[in-house]
Structure formats: C-alpha cells, structure tokens
Amino acid sequence: MSQAAAQTATKAMNPAFNPRTVHFWAPILKWGLVIAGIGDFYRPVESLSVTQNAALTATGTIWTRWCLIISPRNIPLAAVNFFLAGVGSVQLGRIFLHNQSLKKNSPILSKLEEVKK
Numbered sequence: 001m002s003q004a005a006a007q008t009a010t011k012a013m014n015p016a017f018n019p020r021t022v023h024f025w026a027p028i029l030k031w032g033l034v035i036a037g038i039g040d041f042y043r044p045v046e047s048l049s050v051t052q053n054a055a056l057t058a059t060g061t062i063w064t065r066w067c068l069i070i071s072p073r074n075i076p077l078a079a080v081n082f083f084l085a086g087v088g089s090v091q092l093g094r095i096f097l098h099n100q101s102l103k104k105n106s107p108i109l110s111k112l113e114e115v116k117k
Contacts, residue, residue: 027076034080037087045098053091060085 018024037056040048060081067078 027080053088057088
C-alpha cells in the first residue's frame with residue numbers, strides 16, 4: 001500500500017466531523033440552547049430577559065460567521081448558531097413590541113403627552 005493510499009484511507013476513516021471530535025459535539029449540544037429558546041416562545045414577554053436574548057443573538061451571529069471562515073469549515077455549527085441568532089432576534093422583537101404596546105396603552109404617558117400639547 002503506497003503512502004498516498006494510506007493517507008487517503010486515514011482521511012476517510014477520520015473525517016473532521018465525526019463523534020470523536022469537538023466539531024461533532026459542539027453543534028449537537030448547542031441545539032439545546034435553540035430548543036430552550038423556542039420553548040421560551042410560550043413564556044409571557046414580561047419574564048423574558050433582554051440581556052440574555054441580546055447575548056444569544058450576538059453570539060449566534062458572531063459564531064455563524066466564524067464557523068464559515070475557519071478551517072475546516074464547520075457547517076453544522078454554523079447552522080445551529082444561525083438558528084440561535086434567529087431565536088434571540090425573535091425574542092428581542094417580542095420584547096420590543098411589548099414595550100411599544102405598553103407605551104401606547106399607558107394612561108400616565110398619554111396624560112403626559114396631552115400636557116405637552
């Protein structure tokens with residue numbers, strides 16, 4: 001068996017993405033964060049944390065980009081980070097819309113606006 005054939009066989013037996021590497025386990029375990037974030041869609045908006053969801057959005061966005069520029073490219077980790085950023089963004093949107101509706105419906109704020117006019 002030539003050395004080139006041995007190297008090809010070794011690469012085939014030990015790909016960069018397999019259960020014996022972090023490239024496999026990081027995305028698998030990170031799906032837990034995505035699932036937890038999706039579970040928070042059913043929580044009342046008042047109990048959501050802006051800082052937590054901003055952190056999820058930021059890390060998801062940053063790591064999605066990073067997974068695409070490192071070598072070897074880690075597409076499964078990029079995918080889970082993309083969804084993590086999406087979940088955080090949706091939650092931040094919910095919080096923002098809730099806060100806007102509170103401002104519109106607040107009797108104190110509406111009285112203050114009348115006084116300003």
